[in-house]
Amino acid sequence: MSDHSTSVTHRRGIALMSVLYFLVVCALTSTAVLFARRSATRSTTTSTSGAQLLSAADAAVYFALGAWDPAARAAQVVGSTVTVSAPASTGVNTTIYVTRVTPRLFSIVGEAHARLGGASRRVNLLVRLPGIAPAPGALIAAVGITIGKDVRFVDDTGCADSAAPMVMLAPSAALKVDSAASIDTSRLVTRDSAAADSAAYLQVGGAWWNDLVQRADIRLASDAHVTPSPSVVANVCVPNDANWGDPTVPSSACAPRAPLVYAAGDLTIDGGVGQGALLVDGRLSIAGPFTYSGQIVARRGIETLSDNIAISGGVYAWSASSKVSASRATTNDVILAHAMTLRRSRCDAGHGVASWLQPRRVRERAWSELF
């Protein structure tokens, strides 16, 4: 009997130990497997989320580059930062900041922020507008020039332009200067074959004449008369064909407006103010007090018929229009017989063409992730 009792007790102990061992191992294994899977999933999710956020931040900065608003960026003050709308993305909030670091250099920062979890990534891309080289003169001409006694040439001292002759003239072009003119003749004119090259006139701000004609903001018919002036209604600049922006009042609602104006033939300006770029496929006559900031290209010469004309930037006079019949001019010469001031200014020339300048990445170290 006693042997039988011992045997029964022994079997119960084995069963209990076996079951306990089995349960413990099962519990440990299940826990470990679950932990491993959760850790792996968490790790994968974190990596995937990080990659997605980085990708979204990258996409944001390149979106800002692709959707570049030249006019808005041209109007952005150096040193200022603006927030640009970013494309919507599933599960991610993206923000784009554009800082104008220098007149040409912009810093784009794109941030992607996960709606769940709070993780975020931020990247920086540096972009730069094409360089506007200092104009070789306030007036560049392939044709003869007549300068009256009341014509003044000045430098834009605030634009850090290096000193240069005021007029760059083709080697064979004639130059007549009124003997009573108070001009520093030592640095008045330089003769350069570049002034005889059509590229100097038909390529403006890195874009060719025909392309610019296609994208002109304002188109004027041949023989048009215009008196441009800023048009503001309820503190909003109204973009019409007679509104060429306002270079005279920096706080004006029309101060950022710098349209590209194309005249299909001869053009007469009866006075007014404006800025931007003016392309005249004929002869330009200025017949009233006129203030302009930017670049003017006239393909059949320029003539002033009134006093009180001030142009800051650069003036280019070429010798042939694209359509001979579009102009009734009998001469291609530049005749500046009345009181006027021509200021050589790279800043104003650049501002005038900024509306079509597209930035590109700076070289070598444009991109960086921010931590």
Added chain:
Amino acid sequence: MAEVVLAMLLGALVLGLVSSVGGRLQRQLTRDANRLADDQQLATAAEVLPIDLRGLSPSSGDIAAGEARDSSLQVRATIANALACGGAPSTLLIAPYLGSSGSSSALSVQDGDTAWLLTDGDTSESWHPVRVRAVRRTSGSCAVLGDADAAKVFDISHLWAMDLRDSVIAAAGAVVRVTRPTRSSFYRAGDGRWYLGLRSWNSAAVLFNTIQPVSGPYAAATGAGGARFQYYDSVGNRVPSGAADTRSIARVEAVLLSERSSRDSSRDSLLVVIALRNRR
């Protein structure tokens, strides 16, 4: 007696089954634990490597000539970004870029690092390198950042003075990128196993610091079958290990192979592909 024998047989059978199942579960547990550890090491490398490599500019020499090898890669990693607010020729006043979520952090710039200043010329731009001596916190304001929104991008409330070993002309408004030489290597440690490690530059000793392990262990980095780096140009052609000209490298791949399991010879692997953002 027969009952006792039967009971013992049944008990042994049950015990054997339980032991077998338990043993298999234990092995599974060990395998999963090892695999988890391997995955974590692979994930660590996949997280860390791209941070140093994405922003490289091979064309400006960020990958040292002849130092893009299959077992190691020596680069100039970008460690800080800032905007120069002004300063004297040998000291720059800088406002660091804010990090993700607008976070501010202390600059980890040290003696021997290189600051690259973006010089914006009339017709093109260029990066001008200057040697850094030290950085220190300073007070003041950043005059080149004119509005309040700049505080969303730059840490204008924590300006730094960067002392230089070289002189620079006034650079207000210049973007500054700071780089430091680093060397990533697959190396054999004292325990005989292979790890991915990182060495940073010690300018005082003029050599790299002792290697610090980043992740591992990995399969021996002894050639094409082991953990290794691979390099490609912009059209996908392989750039050979140790090539003198590293300026054409546009993509770096890290082939990460965990150690082979002693039980079933299985192992995990991961291919980390890093496109260099500043290759042009």
